[in-house]
């Protein structure tokens with residue numbers, strides 16, 4: 001059985017440990033990933049990026065691919081349904097700085113699903129296979145992140161895992177919930193275990209890992225090689241230190257200040273403000289008087305106002 005924190009290698013990439021940050025649309029930008037690495041994350045993923053958007057030179061799409069110079073083992077996650085468009089994205093300059101590509105075959109949202117993208121590919125094995133092999137032809141290291149099925153009870157994790165391996169995937173990340181569950185409920189450990197048993201490439205298990213105990217349970221129940229953490233990191237990126245048993249203190253104010261300093265020059269004040277009100281509000285979870293404090297953050301209309309509100313909450317900066 002894999003131990004928490006042990007190294008993980010796939011497709012020639014060597015990761016220092018097997019606790020990974022999942023892709024999270026609207027959250028896993030370069031500043032947030034940098035923070036997660038500082039708490040020990042073994043690897044981080046960008047949020048899902050449209051292969052079509054890259055093809056049409058969409059600036060907003062490209063902005064999602066900003067990398068911090070310190071990032072050496074970040075994967076870009078792509079979504080799409082056209083194997084040629086996805087392959088072209090893999091071969092584009094935009095993705096050249098990334099250590100690997102991850103293919104999204106799990107996104108449940110209707111807008112994506114009805115275009116035949118994300119989790120819709122679980123219902124189209126030939127296309128999913130074509131996409132993976134097309135992306136592999138780019139020469140990139142490729143992983144696939146997928147759900148265990150579309151509907152509860154109709155599971156396909158083992159078959160889909162095998163499909164990924166046969167098409168050339170270097171690793172899979174299995175989210176142990178079906179599309180109809182969205183993000184609710186316990187992951188179905190047996191399905192992740194079935195995926196693991198079906199393939200010889202590394203398998204990372206995802207779903208419901210919020211603590212070291214959850215991560216241990218996930219590895220024990222599934223036999224997976226690592227875990228992928230999503231919402232727990234969004235609520236508090238320090239969770240990586242907790243899971244890995246690293247003695248690194250959590251200073252919410254310092255984390256927020258760091259994210260703001262990284263984001264401002266690149267994203268500008270408006271976007272940074274919207275983003276950091278949201279993240280700072282998450283970091284208040286469990287703190288006394290957090291409802292009021294959260295309201296004070298959302299009332300801020302400038303970064304200066306946000307910093308003043310943070311001074312009120314955490315005390316003036318040293």
Ligand SMILES: Cc1cc2nc3c(=O)[nH]c(=O)nc-3n(C[C@H](O)[C@H](O)[C@H](O)COP(=O)(O)O)c2cc1C
Pocket residue numbers: 022023024025026046047048077104106107145175183206207208209228229230231232
């Ligand atoms: C706000 C939000 C955004 C997400 N964005 C993505 C995404 O861009 N790509 C992806 O593969 N999964 C995405 N997911 C799914 C997560 O990566 C993960 O599979 C899911 O949250 C289950 O893990 P958890 O129980 O640890 O949160 C998203 C989830 C949430 C809550």
